[in-house]
Amino acid sequence: MSLRQLLTEIAGGWAKAKNEQFTGHPIATLLRQELVKAIKNTLPSTTNYLVKASAGAGNWADVPWLSILNPSITESTQSGIYPVYLFRSDGSGVYLSLGFGTTELKRQYGTALAKQKAEELRNSIRGLDKRLNNWDQRVDLRSNTTLGKSYEWASAGAKFYPLESMPDEIVLISDLKELLEVYAGVNLGTNNHSSKIVRDSQFLSKPFLLLAGISGTGKTRFVREQVKATGSLSETYCLTSVRPDWHEPSDLLGYVSRIKGKAEYVSTDVIAFLAKAWRAIVNNGFVVSQQVDDNGESKLVVQGDSIVLNTAAPYWLCLDEMNLAPVEQYFADYLSIIETRQWYWDDSGKFTYGCDALLSASVINHNDYSEQLRQQLGFEEAQYDSLWQLFCAHGISIPFNLIVAGTVNMDETTHGFSRKVIDRALTFDFGEFFPNNIDEFFKAKSEPKKLSYPIYSQAEFGQFSSITADPAAEKAKAFFKAINAVLQGTPFELAFRAFNELCLSVISFAPENDEQLAAVFDDFLMCKVLPRIEGDEDKLQTLKGEALLQRFKDVIANELESIWEGDRVDLLRQFIGSDDSVIKVKCRSKIKLECMQTQLDSGFTSFWP
Structure with missing residues (x-):
C-alpha cells in the first residue's frame, strides 16, 4: 500500500x-x-x-x-x-x-x-x-x-x-x-535545542540504590553499563570494594592522622570521587554560592536551570559487596545526610539545590592540612578557589549528580539491613528487575534504560497536574492508604517519607494511563515496601490477628486489578532497535508475595533472594 x-x-x-x-x-x-x-x-x-x-x-x-x-x-x-x-x-x-x-x-x-x-x-x-x-x-x-x-x-x-x-x-x-x-x-x-532540551534518561526518585541478587547476575556490570551510557568509566565511575572490618564512617570518608607528629587528613577513593563530582558541577557552569535561609543560617547551594542540568552526567559510586560490613555503621553519615537534600524549582525553570555537609567544615578547615587536602582532592587550580572557600565555611555536601549503588548478596557471610537503610534506598531484586535471559547471552535484545539522579526531593501537589494518569494525586493517596491500613500497628507501617517517595515515583515516571500507574505502584511495593517485611507467623500478623501476607496480597490484588493477572509495562527496560520498545512483564509484587508466603510456610520469610 x-x-x-x-x-x-x-x-x-x-x-x-x-x-x-x-x-x-x-x-x-x-x-x-x-x-x-x-x-x-x-x-x-x-x-x-x-x-x-x-x-x-x-x-x-x-x-x-x-x-x-x-x-x-x-x-x-x-x-x-x-x-x-x-x-x-x-x-x-x-x-x-x-x-x-x-x-x-x-x-x-x-x-x-x-x-x-x-x-x-x-x-x-x-x-x-x-x-x-x-x-x-x-x-x-x-x-x-x-x-x-x-x-x-x-x-x-x-x-x-x-x-x-x-x-x-x-x-x-x-x-x-x-x-x-x-x-x-x-x-x-542549535546544538542546545536538540537532544539537550531534556536528557533522555529516567530520573530516579532516590540517589541510593541497593542491587540485591545472587552472585554472578551482573549487578556491578549493570552499574558500569549505566556509566558508559551517560559518561565514561575513567571520569564518572568509582568502584569501591567494601571490607568486612569497616565499622565507622572514617573507613569510607577518611580520617585525621597524627602519626607523623602533626595532623594530616588521610583521604579515600570515595571522598576523592565526591570531589570529582563537585568539580564537574563547577565545570558545567553551575553557580555554587552561599545562601542565607529564613532562619538566618547560611549554607552552600548550587543554582542553575534545566538546560544546563541536562549537560551534567551522573557520577556513579559503586559499593561492591556493600553488606560485607554493617551498613548502619560505616555508612551512618551518608544515611543521615541523604535526607537533608533539598531541591527548589521556581516558575522560570531554575533550581536551587542544597544539602548538609558530609565532611564537616571543621575537618576541612584545619591549619595543618587544609592546603594538602585541597591538593589531594583536586581543587588546587584557581578556578576552584571560591568553591574551596565555601567548603571551608560549610563543609563538603553530597553533590546532586552523585548516585550510590550498593551490590548486595544475602548469605551467611553478610549482614542484614535495618529498616533505616531500606527506608533511605531504592531496593531492587535484581533478578526480577533485570533478569538474566540466557537466550540473549550472545546478542542482547533488551537493555536497561539510562538512569539519572533525582531532580526533586519533596513532592508538591502542583507537580501532579502534568501526570495524565493521576492529575490530582487521588489514586496515589488511595493506594497508599489501602496498603498502609494492612500494615498499621505493625513494625512495617509506613509514614510520610514513604508517601513522599511514592509521589516522587509517580512524578518521575509520569504514567499516561492506569496500566502505567499500576506499574509504578507495583515497583514501589517491590522497592520500598516488601523489603521491610520479614519474620515468622507470630510477627507477620495484622492488628486484627489476620495473616499479614495473605491480607496484604488480597488488598494489592484489588488495588492492582488492571495488571494482577496479566502483563504490565516494564518501566526500567526496553527492547533494542525495535519499533515498539515497550517490554511487558508479569506483576512483580504478586510473584514476590507468593515466594515470601512459600518461605513463611517453612517458618520464616523475608524479601531477600
Missing part, C-alpha cells in the same frame, strides 16, 4: 476502531507495521532513522502517532525534537508535525510552564529555517485527553492532510523530505 492509502485507511477507520477490542486490531497493525514499513521505504537508504508508531499501550490511545527519530539528535519521543505524524482523534485527518517531546518538559516545568517553554522553543526553531513559515504553527487534534492535547502545543510547524482531500503521494513524500531536512538543520544550527 502507498503512503497515501495507509494514511487514509488509518484515519478513516480510527473513530470506529477505538470502540472495538484493542488487541490484534487491523488498524493498529496497519499503523505499527505497514505504515512504519512505508515510511522506512521512503527514507534515504543511507540514513539510520528510528521509526516508531503507537496506537496505545494495552488500550486505545486517543491520538495515534508515528515518529521518525535520528538517534544523533533525539533518542526518545519523551524529549527532544522529531518529525511525527499525528492522527486526529475523530479520524478526520492527519498532521505531519515537527514536534517535541512533552513528557520531560511537563515533568521538569509542570504543564503551565512547559507550554511557555514550548512557545519559546517553537519561536526559536522557526527563526532558524524560513521554510517553516509555510507550515502551520497550530495543531488541532480534537482530543479530550491531557496527553492528546499536549501534542497540540508541542509543535514547531505542521501540515494538515484532511481525510476527504488527502494529497497525492508526491506531495506527501515531498513534505516529509522537507521536514526531515529542517529537522537535520535545526540540530546543526
Whole structure:
C-alpha cells in the first residue's frame, strides 16, 4: 500500500476502531507495521532513522502517532525534537508535525510552564529555517485527553492532510523530505535545542540504590553499563570494594592522622570521587554560592536551570559487596545526610539545590592540612578557589549528580539491613528487575534504560497536574492508604517519607494511563515496601490477628486489578532497535508475595533472594 492509502485507511477507520477490542486490531497493525514499513521505504537508504508508531499501550490511545527519530539528535519521543505524524482523534485527518517531546518538559516545568517553554522553543526553531513559515504553527487534534492535547502545543510547524482531500503521494513524500531536512538543520544550527532540551534518561526518585541478587547476575556490570551510557568509566565511575572490618564512617570518608607528629587528613577513593563530582558541577557552569535561609543560617547551594542540568552526567559510586560490613555503621553519615537534600524549582525553570555537609567544615578547615587536602582532592587550580572557600565555611555536601549503588548478596557471610537503610534506598531484586535471559547471552535484545539522579526531593501537589494518569494525586493517596491500613500497628507501617517517595515515583515516571500507574505502584511495593517485611507467623500478623501476607496480597490484588493477572509495562527496560520498545512483564509484587508466603510456610520469610 502507498503512503497515501495507509494514511487514509488509518484515519478513516480510527473513530470506529477505538470502540472495538484493542488487541490484534487491523488498524493498529496497519499503523505499527505497514505504515512504519512505508515510511522506512521512503527514507534515504543511507540514513539510520528510528521509526516508531503507537496506537496505545494495552488500550486505545486517543491520538495515534508515528515518529521518525535520528538517534544523533533525539533518542526518545519523551524529549527532544522529531518529525511525527499525528492522527486526529475523530479520524478526520492527519498532521505531519515537527514536534517535541512533552513528557520531560511537563515533568521538569509542570504543564503551565512547559507550554511557555514550548512557545519559546517553537519561536526559536522557526527563526532558524524560513521554510517553516509555510507550515502551520497550530495543531488541532480534537482530543479530550491531557496527553492528546499536549501534542497540540508541542509543535514547531505542521501540515494538515484532511481525510476527504488527502494529497497525492508526491506531495506527501515531498513534505516529509522537507521536514526531515529542517529537522537535520535545526540540530546543526542549535546544538542546545536538540537532544539537550531534556536528557533522555529516567530520573530516579532516590540517589541510593541497593542491587540485591545472587552472585554472578551482573549487578556491578549493570552499574558500569549505566556509566558508559551517560559518561565514561575513567571520569564518572568509582568502584569501591567494601571490607568486612569497616565499622565507622572514617573507613569510607577518611580520617585525621597524627602519626607523623602533626595532623594530616588521610583521604579515600570515595571522598576523592565526591570531589570529582563537585568539580564537574563547577565545570558545567553551575553557580555554587552561599545562601542565607529564613532562619538566618547560611549554607552552600548550587543554582542553575534545566538546560544546563541536562549537560551534567551522573557520577556513579559503586559499593561492591556493600553488606560485607554493617551498613548502619560505616555508612551512618551518608544515611543521615541523604535526607537533608533539598531541591527548589521556581516558575522560570531554575533550581536551587542544597544539602548538609558530609565532611564537616571543621575537618576541612584545619591549619595543618587544609592546603594538602585541597591538593589531594583536586581543587588546587584557581578556578576552584571560591568553591574551596565555601567548603571551608560549610563543609563538603553530597553533590546532586552523585548516585550510590550498593551490590548486595544475602548469605551467611553478610549482614542484614535495618529498616533505616531500606527506608533511605531504592531496593531492587535484581533478578526480577533485570533478569538474566540466557537466550540473549550472545546478542542482547533488551537493555536497561539510562538512569539519572533525582531532580526533586519533596513532592508538591502542583507537580501532579502534568501526570495524565493521576492529575490530582487521588489514586496515589488511595493506594497508599489501602496498603498502609494492612500494615498499621505493625513494625512495617509506613509514614510520610514513604508517601513522599511514592509521589516522587509517580512524578518521575509520569504514567499516561492506569496500566502505567499500576506499574509504578507495583515497583514501589517491590522497592520500598516488601523489603521491610520479614519474620515468622507470630510477627507477620495484622492488628486484627489476620495473616499479614495473605491480607496484604488480597488488598494489592484489588488495588492492582488492571495488571494482577496479566502483563504490565516494564518501566526500567526496553527492547533494542525495535519499533515498539515497550517490554511487558508479569506483576512483580504478586510473584514476590507468593515466594515470601512459600518461605513463611517453612517458618520464616523475608524479601531477600
